Amino acid sequence: MVGYHPAGRDTTLYAAVQDVKAGHWMRMRQVLAQTGTWREWTARTQVLGVAAARRNVVELWLREEPQSVAARVMHARVTTERALDAHRSRQPAAEPRRVQQLDELADRARQACRRADGLSPGDPVAPICLLALAETDTAGRFPEHRVAPPPPDVLLPHGPWGLLEAAHRREGFSREAWHRMLRVLQVGPGSVHLSRRAVAMDFARWSVSKAPLGSPLLLLPLYAHVEEYRARRDRGDVMLSLWWLNESITPAIAKAFEDWFGRCDPAAASSADLNYLAHALTAGGFLKEAAAVFHAIGDFATPAPWQYVTHDPDRWWEEFEATRSACLRWLKPPSDAGRRP
Known part of the structure; x- marks a missing residue:
């Protein structure tokens, strides 16, 4: 475990x-x-x-x-x-x-x-x-x-x-x-919670436009999207199955992988950042890239974001292990056993 x-x-x-x-x-x-x-x-x-x-x-x-x-x-x-x-x-x-x-x-x-x-x-x-x-x-x-x-x-x-x-x-x-x-910005003044999260998302995108290559600030949209996902799920939104495949989200996931993970030293990176990126990559269908991030994580899993996307936050590590296993399983080449020459 x-x-x-x-x-x-x-x-x-x-x-x-x-x-x-x-x-x-x-x-x-x-x-x-x-x-x-x-x-x-x-x-x-x-x-x-x-x-x-x-x-x-x-x-x-x-x-x-x-x-x-x-x-x-x-x-x-x-x-x-x-x-x-x-x-x-x-x-x-x-x-x-x-x-x-x-x-x-x-x-x-x-x-x-x-x-x-x-x-x-x-x-x-x-x-x-x-x-x-x-x-x-x-x-x-x-x-x-x-x-x-x-x-x-x-x-x-x-x-x-x-x-x-x-x-x-x-x-x-x-x-x-x-x-x-x-x-x-997420908890500050606003007429409704959704407007606060929209403001936070605007700030996250603005930060990405300012941050240099290799900066962990390139992951801020992923943090904002997890918060939005969690809030919608808590409200009973049933239309979340394809949330991370949305065309407004997948470019942010790809940019975080290419411009941050591809240019940083994973051994010196924040464990939280690695976990947020691994979750977003897997949920967004970037399985090959996710496998590289899971390899960098090793056993240094963090409660967030896994506790926000599972039905039992107290057992968040099970969500982490299941996601990692599913990602790596999809990437395994098919076995040649039993095939005719």
Whole structure:
């Protein structure tokens, strides 16, 4: 059976996550000190932030080393994760006191982000976290969440474009920053959920038009299409059997394979990106290409997108294994056994 761990192939990060879960911070500090690029720094702090959000391990680190820049960045990470978790679990008709508590959590996270930004002004994590927190601003309290899109893309909605640009200046075409923006647009203001997802799809296509070859941003339309598929299925839409064969989707699948997978190092790629691409290729009928991606995945399957396209999300790995087996079975050459010469 396949397994899942948020660290993926990063064995160094894996050990640090396990230590964080046990309440220890020394290995986390060591791993971050050895991280050499902003891309790797962003990815590792994100995974560690999720692991530490339900523990006080970062607070213990800060107590021991209050001047540590890495600890302050991690504090921005964990406070942001806590605010997002609380916001996403809120009830639609939450009492005013509960809404106030959620706003206070988000405000504390923003303060932590600004403090980390002051200590490390070139670090992309602070603007990325501030961008993620735009999701919690349902009342439109902050002007930076209602900025006009960059010209000439006037058809895109107002949003936290300045924060996306700030992250982009520090880490060009940051995978996390663009995914955070996609999420904000998916859950942001809109008359109906369908219009929000349409806006998100427009943003995903716009991102593809800007992203360089080999960029994981070329997969953003696949993420948007999975969300649309999941939402339609939840509404009981019975016309989804040919969803991934739609002529508006298959070019995005082919482009993601050719311009991203064909130009990246799969061993250094996001496991989630590989899984999203493998699913889209198989569902879209690109079986030969899907086989290559499944080979790159190995046993590093991720819950999404498989949990969104199966009837039992708790057993998502069965959908992954069944899809992989079906793909590889179709590609096997017919046996010569029993044929006449």
